[in-house]
Amino acid sequence: MSVKQKGINAERELVHKLWSNGWCAHRIAGSGSSRYPSPDIIAANGNKKIAIEVKSTKKDKRYFSEEDISQIEIFSEMFGAEAWIALRFSRKDWFFIKTGELDKTKKGFCASLELARKKGIVFDEFLRIE
Amino acid sequence: MSVKQKGINAERELVHKLWSNGWCAHRIAGSGSSRYPSPDIIAANGNKKIAIEVKSTKKDKRYFSEEDISQIEIFSEMFGAEAWIALRFSRKDWFFIKTGELDKTKKGFCASLELARKKGIVFDEFLRIE
Numbered sequence: 001m002s003v004k005q006k007g008i009n010a011e012r013e014l015v016h017k018l019w020s021n022g023w024c025a026h027r028i029a030g031s032g033s034s035r036y037p038s039p040d041i042i043a044a045n046g047n048k049k050i051a052i053e054v055k056s057t058k059k060d061k062r063y064f065s066e067e068d069i070s071q072i073e074i075f076s077e078m079f080g081a082e083a084w085i086a087l088r089f090s091r092k093d094w095f096f097i098k099t100g101e102l103d104k105t106k107k108g109f110c111a112s113l114e115l116a117r118k119k120g121i122v123f124d125e126f127l128r129i130e
Numbered sequence: 131m132s133v134k135q136k137g138i139n140a141e142r143e144l145v146h147k148l149w150s151n152g153w154c155a156h157r158i159a160g161s162g163s164s165r166y167p168s169p170d171i172i173a174a175n176g177n178k179k180i181a182i183e184v185k186s187t188k189k190d191k192r193y194f195s196e197e198d199i200s201q202i203e204i205f206s207e208m209f210g211a212e213a214w215i216a217l218r219f220s221r222k223d224w225f226f227i228k229t230g231e232l233d234k235t236k237k238g239f240c241a242s243l244e245l246a247r248k249k250g251i252v253f254d255e256f257l258r259i260e
Contacts, residue, residue: 046208
């Protein structure tokens with residue numbers, strides 16, 4: 001399976017999980033190649049609008065380019081949404097981390113499993129965010 | 131060009147027009163085949179969130195199934211958005227009509243060019259909706 005297909009599958013899984021739990025969520029068409037700032041998923045529960053960048057990794061650390069993060073933040077600002085990263089480490093549950101909580105690196109940003117556990121929230125907590 | 135491709139092209143054209151005018155807009159992935167209620171486009175200008183069903187026709191009348199309209203209304207209610215139809219008649223500009231303004235038919239709903247001119251608004255007016 002290609003990296004792109006794995007990414008799409010992870011996004012679809014998250015969309016289903018959100019609908020199953022009373023949220024409304026959809027994948028954005030061509031989010032990885034759009035000429036405009038775009039999240040992977042737009043989700044809402046009526047009051048709260050969330051723009052989500054979805055990543056999964058087999059390692060215990062995931063890097064993000066400056067571009068990745070600025071794109072979702074610009075979109076969120078314009079749309080009127082909160083910018084979150086949904087991150088799944090190998091065989092672990094989903095973690096949700098606000099873009100502002102990522103560690104800064106020389107070339108961009110980084111989230112380790114340790115950071116996700118410390119600064120992130122798990123799926124059930126995400127459903128209840130106010 | 132297939133009907134599906136023409137539909138996608140119309141959606142893309144509208145997305146570009148919205149970005150060019152300071153709105154933020156994206157096509158929803160698989161909107162026509164999703165198992166969940168879905169609009170074709172989600173758009174916003176910070177305050178206002180709009181779910182858009184996009185249709186174009188070479189005739190002077192466009193029919194909508196009950197299903198088409200209920201899907202976008204259910205999505206909009208859950209998401210916290212307004213439900214609009216963006217409709218382009220052959221060689222005419224875009225008209226925007228709220229789903230509640232469509233004419234009821236036996237099998238669903240209908241928008242004629244006459245109705246669009248009477249109850250709809252044109253693109254420039256849509257940009258300024260409050």
